[in-house]
Amino acid sequence: MAMSLAIKSRSGFMMIFIVVAVTISSIFIIFPEGISAQKEEKAFVTHTGGVVNTSGEVLDPVYQVSEVEFDPEKYLREFNYGRVSQLESGQTVREFTIIADDDQVQEISPGVFYNVWTFNGTVPGPTIRATEGDLLRINFINNGDKPHTMHFHGEHPAEMDGVFEIVGANGGQFTYEFEAGPVGVHPYHCHVMPLEEHIAHGLYGVFIVDPKEGRPPADEMVMVLNGFDTDFDTENNFYAANSIPFYYQHHPIQIKKDELVRVYVVNMVEFDPINNLHLHGNLYQYYPTGTDIVPSEFTDMITLSQTERGIMEFKYQYPGKYLFHAHKVEFSEKGWVGIFLVQDDEQKNVEEVDYGT
Amino acid sequence: MELSDNTSKGKVIASGIIPFAFVIIMMAYIFGPGADLLDLGIPLPEITIEKVDFLESEIQATVRNTGPMSVEVVMADVNDRIHPAAIEPDGHLERYETALVRIPFEWNEAEPYIIGITVDDGTRFEKEVEAAAPALQPTLDLAIFFAIIGTYVGIIPVMIGLLWLPFIKKISKSKYHFFLALTAGLLLFLAIDSIEEAIEVSDESLAGSFNGMLLVATAVVLSFLGLYYSGEKLVQRASSSKLAKPVAIALMISIGIGLHNFGEGLAIGAAVGMGSIAFSTFLIVGFALHNTTEGIAIAAPMSKGKLMIGKLAAMGMIAGAPAIFGAWVGGFVYSPFTSVIFLSIGAGAIFQVIIVLMKWLREEGDRNLSSASVASGFAVGMLVMYLTSILV
Structure with missing residues (x-):
């Protein structure tokens, strides 16, 4: 009798044990990660055009309208000619003030905040434009916490090279003075060691020297091909034309049919040995470094190494949307992709050809 | 007399509380308002991608904030290529909070993928999946399939x-002692195996902040203590009858083995879930051979009493059936944290059974644990398990 009682209580123990085990396990079955079913609310478009609904938030650097601090729309066609005066000799003087900073944190892609180092508050810095032979006077002020300089590609005296004349932090000043030349499109950037760090953080910009006789009229724009290594693993997390990934994909660059377009392209990507630019539905005349007036190539694909640059000229015969992007597809899938919207006449506007429809 | 008693009581209470009071004061001083004494260093965000599921035209990643501060999840990528995605319930993750990232993506079966998640400061975290396979949907067919596998691996x-x-x-008695010691050897191997597996899972899929190793140790010890305590109670009650004690021990062995087999079921279910079908076929064959020895472990103590087929069958079920349950959990709702916990509980349970067995063996064997039969039994037990484990 006592035994059967003991056995009964043992099986009771077992039952309790099993019940507890089942209960615990079923909790994990029902709430594997504490996520419960919710109703669908928002929708977003996938890369292949599908529409997906979600009850949560959309993580989409492609189709959201960026509200980033730097405006690639404005930067694209903004050329700075400086404060112009004339010497007695008749030489034109162009004076610029450039202020370096290294403590800003900007939203470089929706939701991603990165410490950019800037010339005049933006990455890339302002596009400096002059005519060959003009005297450039650049008042450089370093408001950063680190030493910085401005190093221009082009022809100038050694002491204007911005390499050995380190400009100290917190208010250091230097005036770069030299004659603009040669004709072409050149980069300028900080040349303080560690150089890769100073460039990768954003201390660069474009310097255009026009020929005295000028170039044929065109719709001109600047594209700096750059990237950001936001997690400091010496690989870029984002690529772009003019800093903001995917920007010109959801804000297509509007151009006119049959109008000459001239793009000053400068490759400032760090870490990756090459970059390139492929144009859809068209080919461009390519002027390497912009130093010659005769194009070297008529192509839709040019590969650029570090600080390699050139001028691309093209006209579109047919209206519509045309992609331009790195044909190193990794770069384009990380943001270096855009669209030219070729308009037939002025009646058509963007809404009619909205992307993704 | 009474008065001094009260005062000494008060003294005891006070002396117990005073150190606590100082701890609280210290905490208040360190963390209190205006205290920037320890405000040094820069906290770095950390998230862990605990699980990746491949659904129809979609990849789902379960992310957990395992860093020291809250983060915003802002971007998802597949193979380091940015893709539009959604995060549910939302991108803001407090410490230890989880969210589900849904990335619409036409993935290809059996190809490797790296899923990356970027947080607001631009730091990217990734998890590699060796071969994409469709996430198992909890259909009845699949449940039955797992039940059959569990039966093959556990019960049969x-x-x-x-x-x-x-x-x-x-x-003979000495040969019997050999078999009891063999059982202990088998079990010791299983316990070590479970711990190894638990540590492996925690290394692979649990964030460092869970202290995987210590989590395993804690769960093992707690499970051991819990079962040791309740097991002693069980044996005490059973000791009123000579017949019942072997049954009690066999029952405890069954429970311990059952918990262990639950872990094996998890491994099989997870292997099927992760698409390594060939791998899981090996697992199934290996576990089946391996688990035959577990039957001996239950049979050895039971052989002392009357032959009770019903009880024996029940114990076989207790030991074997959890494999089915484990396969369901592992296949349908795999969670690394749950797996680590279950594997550790299983190890603790087995350690407890070993202790009980050794105690019994010592009593049976005239307080001698160093006889040739015991030593060789233990050694053979480990060896057999090791050799059959090669098959897994």
Whole structure:
């Protein structure tokens, strides 16, 4: 009798044990990660055009309208000619003030905040434009916490090279003075060691020297091909034309049919040995470094190494949307992709050809 | 007299509380308002991608904030290529909070993928999946499939092992001790195996902040203590009858083995879930052979009493059936944290069974644990398990 009682209580123990085990396990079955079913609310478009609904938030650097601090729309066609005066000799003087900073944190892609180092508050810095032979006077002020300089590609005296004349932090000043030349499109950037760090953080910009006789009229724009290594693993997390990934994909660059377009392209990507630019539905005349007036190539694909640059000229015969992007597809899938919207006449506007429809 | 008693009581209470009071004051001083004494260093965000599921035209990643501060999840990528995605319920993750990232993506079966998640400061975290396979949907067919596998791996081998009972019953005392020691050896191997597996899972899929190793240790010890305590109670009650004690021990062995087999079921279910079908076929064959020995472990103590087929079968079920349950959990709702916990509980349970067995063996064997039969039994037990484990 006592035994059967003991056995009964043992099986009771077992039952309790099993019940507890089942209960615990079923909790994990029902709430594997504490996520419960919710109703669908928002929708977003996938890369292949599908529409997906979600009850949560959309993580989409492609189709959201960026509200980033730097405006690639404005930067694209903004050329700075400086404060112009004339010497007695008749030489034109162009004076610029450039202020370096290294403590800003900007939203470089929706939701991603990165410490950019800037010339005049933006990455890339302002596009400096002059005519060959003009005297450039650049008042450089370093408001950063680190030493910085401005190093221009082009022809100038050694002491204007911005390499050995380190400009100290917190208010250091230097005036770069030299004659603009040669004709072409050149980069300028900080040349303080560690150089890769100073460039990768954003201390660069474009310097255009026009020929005295000028170039044929065109719709001109600047594209700096750059990237950001936001997690400091010496690989870029984002690529772009003019800093903001995917920007010109959801804000297509509007151009006119049959109008000459001239793009000053400068490759400032760090870490990756090459970059390139492929144009859809068209080919461009390519002027390497912009130093010659005769194009070297008529192509839709040019590969650029570090600080390699050139001028691309093209006209579109047919209206519509045309992609331009790195044909190193990794770069384009990380943001270096855009669209030219070729308009037939002025009646058509963007809404009619909205992307993704 | 009474008065001094009260005061001494008060003193005891006070002396117990005073150190606590100082701890609280210290905490208040360190963390209190305006205290920037320890405000040094820069906290770095950390998230862990605990699980990746491949659904129809979609990849789902379960992310957990395992860093020291809250983060915003802002971007998802597949193979380091940015893709539009959604995060549910939202991108803001407090410490230890989880969210589900849904990335619409036409993935290809059996190809490797790296899923990356970027947080607001631009730091990217990734998880590699060796071969994409469709996430298992909890359909009835699949549930039945897992039940069959669980039966093959758990119930049938254990039942076969139990068939050695008549054999063990007929052998001499020293040979019997050999088999009891063999059982202990088998179990020790299983316990170590479970711990190894638990540590492996925690290394692979649990964030460092869970202190995987210590989590395993804690769960093992707690499970051991819990079962040791309740097991002692069980044996005490059972000791009123000589017949019942072997049954009690066999029952405890069954429970311990059952918990262990639950872990094996998890491994099989997870292997099927992760698409390594060939791998799981090996697992199934290996576990089946391996688990036959578990039947011996139950049969050995039971051989002392009357032959109770019903009880024996019930114990076989207790030991074997959890494999089915484990396969369901592992296949349908795999969670690394749950797996680590279950594997550790299983290890603790087995350690407890080993202690009980050794105690019993010591009593049975005239307080001698160093006899040739015990030593060789233990060694053979480990060896057999090791050799069959090569098959897994």
